[in-house]
Structures are given as structure tokens and as C-alpha cells.
Amino acid sequence: MTLLGWLQFALFAALVLVTIKPLGGCVAGIVETQARIPGPLAWFESQIYRLAGIDPAQQQTWPEYALALMAFNFAGMLVLYGLQRLQPVLPLDPQHFGSVPPDLALNTAVSFATNTSWQSYAGETTLGYMVQMAGITVQSFLSAATGIAVAIALVRGFARRASPGIGNFWADMTRTTLYVLLPVCVVASLVMVWQGVPQTLAPYADATTLQGAHQLLARGPVASQEAIKLLSGDGGGFFNANSAHPFENPTALTGLFEPLLILLIGAALTNTFGRIVGDTRQGWALLAAMAVLLLAGLAVVYASEAAPNHAYATLQIDNAGNMEGKEVRFGIPQSALFADATTASSDGAVNAMHDSFMPLSGLVLMANMMLDEVIVGGPGSGLFGIILFAIVTVFAAGLMIGRTPEYLGKKIEANEVKMAMLALLCVPAVILVMAAAACVLPAGVTGLNNAGPHGFSEILYAYTSGAATNGSAFAGLSANTPFYNLTLAAAMFAGRFMVIIPVLCIAGTLAAKRRVPVSVGTLPTHGTQFVTLLVGTIVIVGGLTFLPALALGPVAEQFAMLAGASY
Amino acid sequence: MLDVLMIAGLAASFAAAALYIHACGRLVNPAP
Numbered sequence: 054m055t056l057l058g059w060l061q062f063a064l065f066a067a068l069v070l071v072t073i074k075p076l077g078g079c080v081a082g083i084v085e086t087q088a089r090i091p092g093p094l095a096w097f098e099s100q101i102y103r104l105a106g107i108d109p110a111q112q113q114t115w116p117e118y119a120l121a122l123m124a125f126n127f128a129g130m131l132v133l134y135g136l137q138r139l140q141p142v143l144p145l146d147p148q149h150f151g152s153v154p155p156d157l158a159l160n161t162a163v164s165f166a167t168n169t170s171w172q173s174y175a176g177e178t179t180l181g182y183m184v185q186m187a188g189i190t191v192q193s194f195l196s197a198a199t200g201i202a203v204a205i206a207l208v209r210g211f212a213r214r215a216s217p218g219i220g221n222f223w224a225d226m227t228r229t230t231l232y233v234l235l236p237v238c239v240v241a242s243l244v245m246v247w248q249g250v251p252q253t254l255a256p257y258a259d260a261t262t263l264q265g266a267h268q269l270l271a272r273g274p275v276a277s278q279e280a281i282k283l284l285s286g287d288g289g290g291f292f293n294a295n296s297a298h299p300f301e302n303p304t305a306l307t308g309l310f311e312p313l314l315i316l317l318i319g320a321a322l323t324n325t326f327g328r329i330v331g332d333t334r335q336g337w338a339l340l341a342a343m344a345v346l347l348l349a350g351l352a353v354v355y356a357s358e359a360a361p362n363h364a365y366a367t368l369q370i371d372n373a374g375n376m377e378g379k380e381v382r383f384g385i386p387q388s389a390l391f392a393d394a395t396t397a398s399s400d401g402a403v404n405a406m407h408d409s410f411m412p413l414s415g416l417v418l419m420a421n422m423m424l425d426e427v428i429v430g431g432p433g434s435g436l437f438g439i440i441l442f443a444i445v446t447v448f449a450a451g452l453m454i455g456r457t458p459e460y461l462g463k464k465i466e467a468n469e470v471k472m473a474m475l476a477l478l479c480v481p482a483v484i485l486v487m488a489a490a491a492c493v494l495p496a497g498v499t500g501l502n503n504a505g506p507h508g509f510s511e512i513l514y515a516y517t518s519g520a521a522t523n524g525s526a527f528a529g530l531s532a533n534t535p536f537y538n539l540t541l542a543a544a545m546f547a548g549r550f551m552v553i554i555p556v557l558c559i560a561g562t563l564a565a566k567r568r569v570p571v572s573v574g575t576l577p578t579h580g581t582q583f584v585t586l587l588v589g590t591i592v593i594v595g596g597l598t599f600l601p602a603l604a605l606g607p608v609a610e611q612f613a614m615l616a617g618a619s620y
Numbered sequence: 621m622l623d624v625l626m627i628a629g630l631a632a633s634f635a636a637a638a639l640y641i642h643a644c645g646r647l648v649n650p651a652p
Contacts, residue, residue: 116641116642116645119641120638120641123634123637123638123641127630127631127634130630131627131630134626134627134630138623155622155623155625155626156622156626158626159626159629159630162630163630468647468648471647471648472644472647472648475644543633546633550637550640551640554637554640554641554644555644558644558645558647558648561648562648
């Protein structure tokens with residue numbers, strides 16, 4: 054580890070902190086319709102509602118909100134599936150890639166509509182520009198807006214009193230996309246272009262190398278996809294190498310800018326939460342819990358990667374850390390930072406091969422995802438994920454002191470706890486059951502490229518990434534098979550919607566309640582005591598659920614490595 | 621044929637999700 058590495062982390066943390074208040078306030082103003090929208094934009098928004106026959110002021114109950122969300126996402130999946138299958142007849146496919154196979158098309162459609170971006174394909178050899186732009190990029194916007202809408206609906210549940218409605222899904226989606234995601238992405242795309250990321254509809258370039266050989270250089274409308282890829286928590290790259298590719302992440306500046314975009318909205322939403330519930334300290338408390346977990350993970354990954362590699366101990370080579378699978382231009386600190394941020398945030402973009410990280414680092418990356426997107430998380434999903442844990446925390450604290458638990462002036466009763474547990478248990482159930490099945494079924498095992506605990510980690514990581522809607526890949530697993538395409542699609546679907554639906558149900562039950570006044574028996578939820586309890590609850594629930602699986606994978610591999618065995 | 625199967629699978633998943641919404645509703649607000 055070096056001082057320069059830690060200074061990079063400090064600079065990154067400062068940049069994230071600086072953006073939280075302005076962006077959080079901006080989002081709060083937009084979703085609560087208090088922000089002043091310039092005339093032409095407001096006119097454009099009103100025309101969308103008029104064409105779609107929507108009354109944005111009409112309040113929806115939670116089942117209405119959930120059904121609208123499901124219908125919208127169903128339509129999105131169908132469109133993306135259709136675009137991939139009809140690719141040969143679509144324009145803007147200069148490389149003539151042909152139709153995407155049905156199982157892969159389904160996997161990709163579910164992946165991007167659920168904000169996962171698991172990619173069983175290589176973008177530059179599978180998808181033309183039309184599918185990349187009208188399919189992948191559009192779904193990145195819409196899936197992020199969906200997550201933010203759900204989080205805002207839940208926050209309204211706390212803020213409203215005896216209200217049957219939790220907002221209007223169509224209005225939340227429209228305003229979030231138009232006034233939050235699009236403006237930030239326009240600026241971020243221009244920064245990308247400035248730094249050298251291609252943005253063109255020209256065919257791939259035929260370059261002649263110094264030796265006189267010909268090389269086909271893939272390019273396309275990369276910058277516009279790159280911005281929303283990072284901002285949306287989607288993470289699906291234009292190229293197979295994702296942010297390790299020099300056309301996606303060309304400079305040291307983009308190396309710092311990209312993880313910032315990954316955490317930008319997730320971190321700012323904690324401030325939005327505080328503003329809407331009328332106490333910004335509540336948002337800072339959630340952010341503090343996220344920061345503790347994020348920094349702890351980063352410290353372990355950096356220390357693990359920077360330590361000498363045991364496998365090279367007897368060789369006469371420079372052994373100043375694990376550089377296998379990392380871009381030399383990023384080095385260990387930026388690779389560790391990116392890996393920790395992308396798995397904590399549910400983004401899933403990568404700038405290094407996670408498969409080549411040390412076992413202890415692999416454990417942290419998996420644990421980040423297994424904790425259910427609560428460490429900043431994706432846009433919206435991080436906020437509603439940590440609020441679920443906050444509900445469980447106040448419930449546990451209420452049991453300890455013998456009082457009915459309250460959170461932000463709302464009594465937390467059986468209904469909220471039932472729904473919170475349903476949401477929190479669904480992801481572990483999907484991960485563990487599906488990973489176990491893949492480990493014993495021939496169709497699952499044939500995809501493995503490594504034996505022993507490392508092979509198990511590859512399967513566990515794949516289902517963790519799918520069900521937690523992260524999308525990053527451990528690599529080493531040949532996942533483009535009907536078995537993995539279909540089972541991972543099922544994991545992504547369940548991991549997304551079996552969480553969102555109970556969250557909306559909690560929003561509905563909370564919105565219908567009256568606020569109770571603060572009393573001496575109320576547990577303060579803005580101080581270090583609550584942050585400690587919250588972190589403890591997250592770690593214990595995550596740890597108890599996944600410890601046996603992690604012991605079979607990265608923990609066993611770490612001990613085997615120390616004993617001189619590698620896989 | 622495979623396209624029909626894939627889309628039918630997708631539709632069935634959303635139908636299951638709609639039932640899940642209904643089940644959650646019943647869980648928090650049991651019918652009298």
C-alpha cells in the first residue's frame with residue numbers, strides 16, 4: 054500500500070461528499086415538484102403526459118403503483134428482446150451481426166430492464182449500434198429511473214400522514230429521467246468525449262499496424278452509453294472488457310470520474326431522503342453506515358491486492374502486489390477502488406478482472422453484493438435497501454428495550470417487518486438455492502474453467518451478481534449457455550421484483566399511518582448509536598446468511614493459497 | 621417457436637409478480 058493510493062481514495066471520497074448536498078437537494082425538489090423547471094422543459098413534460106393520457110397529479114395506491122411499474126418493465130423487456138431478435142432488419146448495424154439467439158436475448162432483456170446488466174455476450178461482436186442505443190442505453194435510463202421512483206415512493210411513505218397514495222409512478226419516472234438522469238448524462242458524455250471516448254456511427258475502423266498487419270478496431274456511440282452505464286448502476290459496457298477497455302476508460306481522469314459517477318446518485322439520494330422526511334441528519338446517518346461498510350471493504354481489498362502474492366514467493370520476480378488481471382495504467386489502487394465501488398453500488402462495470410483478485414478480495418466483492426445493495430447501492434435500490442435494514446434495526450432495538458419500534462415518527466409494526474423480511478430474505482434464497490443447483494447439475498458444472506473452491510466462487514459470484522442486480526462477472530465461467538442464460542434471467546427477475554414489491558407495500562402501509570410524536574422512549578435514529586446498530590444488523594444478517602457459502606469458496610481458497618495450493 | 625416460449629416465460633413471470641402483489645396486499649390487509 055502506498056500513500057499515493059490512500060490519497061487517491063481521500064480525493065475520491067471528497068469528490069463524492071461535495072456532490073451529495075447539491076444533487077440530493079436537486080432530486081428532492083424535482084420529485085416533490087417544488088423545483089422551478091424552465092418553461093420549454095415543463096412544456097415538453099406536459100406533452101408527454103398529454104400524449105400518454107396521464108394525470109401526473111393523480112395519486113396511486115401502492116398496488117396501483119406496483120402494477121404500473123411491472124407493466125412498464127414488462128414492455129421494456131419485450132422491446133429489448135424484440136430489438137435483439139430483429140437486429141438483421143434494423144438499421145445502424147454496419148458490422149451485420151445478425152439476430153441474437155433467443156436464450157441470450159431473453160437474458161439480456163431481463164438483465165438491462167432489471168438494472169443488472171449481466172452480459173453473457175461481448176458487445177462489440179454481438180450488438181449493432183441500434184440495439185446498443187435504442188435497447189441497452191434506453192433500458193439503462195429507465196431501469197435507473199424505476200429504482201429511484203421506488204425509493205422516493207418509500208420515502209413518501211414516511212413523510213406523508215394518513216395518505217392512501219404514495220405518488221404517481223408515471224410522473225416519478227418522467228421527472229427523474231428528464232431532470233435528473235438526462236442532464237447529468239449529457240454533461241458526463243461530453244466529459245467522456247473530451248477524454249477520448251469514441252462517439253460515432255461510423256463502421257469499425259480498419260487500422261494498419263506498424264508491422265503492416267490489419268486490425269479491426271471496434272468503436273461506435275460509446276460515450277453516450279458510457280455515461281448512463283455508470284450513472285444508472287447498470288454497468289453494461291459497450292465492449293466486452295468494459296471499463297478496462299481504453300475506449301471506455303481512456304485516461305487517469307476517467308479512471309477517477311467513472312467510480313464517482315457510479316456512486317453519485319446513490320449517495321445523493323440519502324440527502325434527498327433526509328430532506329423529504331424533514332431531517333437531513335437521518336440521511337447523513339444512513340450515509341455514514343454506507344461509508345463505514347464501503348471503506349472497510351476498500352481497505353481489505355487494497356491491502357489484499359497490494360500484499361506480495363504468495364504464489365510468487367519463490368520466484369525471482371518483482372512481487373510488489375497482485376497485478377494479474379489489472380490494467381497497468383490503473384494500478385492496484387484504482388482497480389481496488391473501482392472493484393469495491395462497483396460491487397457495493399450494484400453497478401457492475403469493471404476495470405479489472407475480479408476473477409484474478411486475491412481470494413480475500415473476492416470475498417469482499419461478493420459480500421458487498423450479498424448485503425443486498427445497501428452500501429450506496431444502485432440509484433434508488435441502495436436507499437430502499439438500507440431503509441429495509443433500518444426497519445429491521447429499529448424493530449430489533451424495540452424488542453431489546455420493550456417498546457413498539459418507531460422510525461421517523463411512524464410505528465413499525467408487524468406488517469412492515471413482515472414485508473422487510475420478505476424483501477431481505479428473497480435475495481439470499483435465490484442466490485443460495487440457484488448456486489447450489491448449478492453446482493450439482495451437469496449443465497452448471499460444464500461452464501466452469503477452474504476447479505475447487507475457485508470454481509465454486511465463480512458460480513456463487515454469478516448468481517450473487519444476478520440476484521443482487523449487480524451484473525459484474527467474476528469471469529472464468531462460460532455463462533453463455535441456455536442453462537446459465539435462463540437461470541440467471543430468473544435470478545435477476547426475482548432479485549429485482551421480489552424486493553421492489555414488498556418495498557412498495559411498506560410505502561403504502563406507512564403512508565396510511567399517522568405520525569407519532571417523539572417521546573423519551575423514541576430511539577434516536579440520527580446518531581452514532583443508531584449507525585452502529587445499523588451496521589451491526591447489516592453485517593450480522595449478511596454474515597449469518599452467507600458465511601457457510603463464503604467459507605466453501607473464497608475462505609477455503611485463501612487458506613489453500615497460504616498452504617501453497619492454487620486453482 | 622423458441623421466441624414464443626421465451627415470451628410466454630416472460631409473461632408468466634409477470635403474471636406471477638402480479639399475484640405476488642396481491643399476496644402481499646392480503647398479508648398486510650387480510651380480507652375480513
